Amino acid sequence: MKESVLNFTCEGEALVGILAEPEGAPADVGVLIIVGGPQYRAGSHRQFTLLARHLASNGFAALRFDYRGMGDSAGETRDFLAVDADITAAVDALLASQTQLKRVVLWGLCDAASATLLYLERQPDPRVVGLALANPWVRSTASLARTHVKHYYGKRLLQAEFWLKLLRGGVGLDALKSLMRTVKASRGPAADTRGFQQRMAAGWRRTRLPILLMLSGDDYTAKEFLGHASESQDWAGLLSENRVSRIDFPGADHTFSEAMQLERLTTVTHRWLQDIAPSP
Structure with missing residues (x-):
């Protein structure tokens, strides 16, 4: 595989990404790794760097990038509720970087997984053909x-x-x-019915895309997500749909920091991608 800097713009601001691509022809599906905040494109313990390199070594081009206001990207800092334009610009840049790419899978951890669902709830993107979500964030008091x-x-x-x-x-x-x-x-309400958690569920329900759901066993964020999904009417039945591939990681922490857990995470992602679009 090889890596290169990919510069692009979002609403007039300069964004920076790192594109990992196979030496040969890539699969027609690329992977956009959306980074949760506040952190930059390498991720905790270089998690996203290693994930992108593993995917590229197995035939799938992968782009990890910095939101506006994070890492090396210009602009004002923003949270996961306001990154739709950043995701759109990154999808555009990834598809434009290689003519073989026709479709994109969105991969996100924590509030990046939440941002992914919110993105598709607000503006369905026909170029997106799958979602890989790790420990989605649904935090409320x-x-x-x-x-x-x-x-x-x-x-x-x-x-x-x-x-x-x-x-x-x-x-x-x-x-x-x-x-x-x-x-x-x-004993308070499960969630504000006008909140982002309900919109996440609406995005999940609307897409009808294959979803890879990865949950850490030793992580309160993952436990909170499962608890919310089991109690909220908005989420009723969503996790048990046939299109959902749920993989549990017993003993894994929030960022899959142990080498064995991270290796399994990358392997699971790669095998799921092969079901969507086998690499050349």
Whole structure:
């Protein structure tokens, strides 16, 4: 594979990306790696660099880029709710970079996965033929509280050590107050029906595209997503659709930082891509 800098513009601002491409002819599907924030195109522990290189070495051109205001790209900093134009410009640039490319898969982690669904909810893009989503972000005060109650406090309250410590005065008043606040917050509404979580579900439902859903076993963001999807009517049935390939990564953290987990992530992505468009 080989890498090169790909410069392009978005609404008059200069954006910078790194294009990884096979030495030979690529598959007609390219991969746009959308970076969650706030970080730049290399990703945590060079996650996106290694992913792009692996895909290019196996026949799939991949572009990772910086949003406006991040990394080496110009413009004002923005969050995942305001990057539609950046994604459009990156898709344009990737397809224009190689004439063999006809279609694009969007790959995103955390709020980049959320941005992907919001992008397609607002403006369906016929050039996009698949979504690879890792640990999507659906954070709200209530959903975070429910996740902590279920996956942290729930286990803690079942431990004899906790109750012995409580009886001996080893659990401070502040800790008890924190628990009560969390329980109270967890009883709030599942999500603001006008919020981005509902729009994410609408984007998922609207696309009808194949979706690769990758979930870390040791990550509150992934647990929060599963909890929200199981409780919200907007998400009812979406994760069990036949077009969804769900892959769980037991023991993996949010960014798949262990080498074995990252290697599995890249391999899973590559094999799923082959089902969409086998490389030459």
